[in-house]
Amino acid sequence: MKTWIGILIRSIALFFIILMAIRIMGKRQFVRMTPFQFVDYGVIAILGALLSVNIITNLAFGFIALGVWILLPIGFDYLSLKSKKFHDLINGNGTILMKNGKVMEENLKQLRLTGEDLLRQLRSKGIFNIADVEFAIMETTGETNILLKSDKKPVTSFDLGKKVGPKSEPQTVILDGNILDEPLSAMGLDRGWLKTKLDGMGIALENVFIAQVDSSGDLYIDLFDDAIQLPQPKVKELLYANLEKSESDLYTFSLETQDPKTKAMYGEHADRMHNIIKKLETYLLR
Amino acid sequence: MTVGAKVKQTLSNLKGAKGTLRAYSIQTQDEEARPIYEEAVAATDKVIKDLEERLKIIEYEEPQYKGY
Numbered sequence: 001m002k003t004w005i006g007i008l009i010r011s012i013a014l015f016f017i018i019l020m021a022i023r024i025m026g027k028r029q030f031v032r033m034t035p036f037q038f039v040d041y042g043v044i045a046i047l048g049a050l051l052s053v054n055i056i057t058n059l060a061f062g063f064i065a066l067g068v069w070i071l072l073p074i075g076f077d078y079l080s081l082k083s084k085k086f087h088d089l090i091n092g093n094g095t096i097l098m099k100n101g102k103v104m105e106e107n108l109k110q111l112r113l114t115g116e117d118l119l120r121q122l123r124s125k126g127i128f129n130i131a132d133v134e135f136a137i138m139e140t141t142g143e144t145n146i147l148l149k150s151d152k153k154p155v156t157s158f159d160l161g162k163k164v165g166p167k168s169e170p171q172t173v174i175l176d177g178n179i180l181d182e183p184l185s186a187m188g189l190d191r192g193w194l195k196t197k198l199d200g201m202g203i204a205l206e207n208v209f210i211a212q213v214d215s216s217g218d219l220y221i222d223l224f225d226d227a228i229q230l231p232q233p234k235v236k237e238l239l240y241a242n243l244e245k246s247e248s249d250l251y252t253f254s255l256e257t258q259d260p261k262t263k264a265m266y267g268e269h270a271d272r273m274h275n276i277i278k279k280l281e282t283y284l285l286r
Numbered sequence: 287m288t289v290g291a292k293v294k295q296t297l298s299n300l301k302g303a304k305g306t307l308r309a310y311s312i313q314t315q316d317e318e319a320r321p322i323y324e325e326a327v328a329a330t331d332k333v334i335k336d337l338e339e340r341l342k343i344i345e346y347e348e349p350q351y352k353g354y
Contacts, residue, residue, distance in 0.1 A: 165316070165318075165319060166316055166318055166319075167316075168315055168316065187315065188313075188315070189313075215314065215315045215316055216310060216313070216314050216315075216316070216319070217309075217310070217313030217314060217315075235306060239303055239306045239307065239310075242299055242302060242303045242306075243303050243330075245296075245299060246296055246299050246300050246303065246333075249292070249295075249296040249299070250296070250333070253289075253292070253293065253296075256289070257289075262340065265336055265340070269332070269333045269336060269337075272329050272332065272333060273329070273330075273333060275329075276325065276326045276329045276330070279322050279325070279326070280322060280323075280326055283316075283319045283322060283323070
């Protein structure tokens with residue numbers, strides 16, 4: 001057999017074997033890998049390359065080596081799932097760089113990190129002032145994660161004491177002018193609904209690049225033709241404004257009318273509207 | 287604008303709002319929001335009913351402004 005045919009067949013076979021192996025080994029990204037995992041992938045790549053161009057002439061030896069480097073990490077991953085101790089033995093633990101706002105110099109020395117390295121890590125996370133840090137830890141992947149002091153943390157709606165309406169993920173219902181039925185039915189809607197909505201806005205289906213439905217059932221649309229101005233869904237804001245206007249109208253009526261009974265009726269209803277608007281605010285405006 | 291016309295305007299406003307609220311109460315995926323929307327529909331409905339009653343009285347008292 002000619003050499004080139006051998007190499008061709010070997011290469012194609014190895015291509016698929018290694019493709020499968022890497023797929024099975026997981027979805028980790030390069031930056032999220034521990035140094036050892038990086039070495040492991042490197043060895044697999046090199047073994048694959050050497051086998052493929054026939055530098056390792058003995059196929060069996062090559063595949064034994066390749067099998068060890070592929071199967072051992074998979075086996076170790078399963079064992080790590082079972083046992084925390086084993087996981088720590090293989091992957092190590094994160095190292096605490098800062099605690100209670102103080103730098104742990106001993107741990108830095110252990111990692112052979114200088115103060116400048118630590119500052120650079122913090123800066124890469126957008127923290128220039130070391131006084132803002134409560135806690136920092138270097139993960140086994142070499143990534144640094146930081147907990148800010150509680151008064152330096154970004155404000156959440158919880159901090160503001162405001163309730164926020166829960167929003168689940170929106171569903172994409174049109175892509176490239178094609179209706180996607182599965183997400184539509186997941187929202188409990190159908191093509192008929194979508195067609196009515198599009199007709200209502202005066203848009204042809206072919207002109208829609210992306211359309212998404214949010215959890216409250218509002219439709220957001222992006223068109224191929226960017227010259228066309230589209231009204232974006234402001235139904236909720238409008239509804240809120242409408243209710244507020246009605247409330248103020250009722251208050252006005254209750255002030256204007258002379259009849260005490262009617263006055264009371266208007267007042268009561270205005271209060272009722274006021275309460276309901278307060279409750280709806282969470283869902284309509286946020 | 288007469289009182290009757292003003293009440294009518296508020297009434298139509300409320301009816302529109304009620305319709306939108308009802309649509310939301312049906313189409314929302316969020317189980318927490320649904321009862322709130324339904325409560326809002328019920329509340330606006332009460333207000334609408336009383337306003338309609340009041341409108342009848344107003345039109346009876348000022349028949350010259352009856353109609354739209």
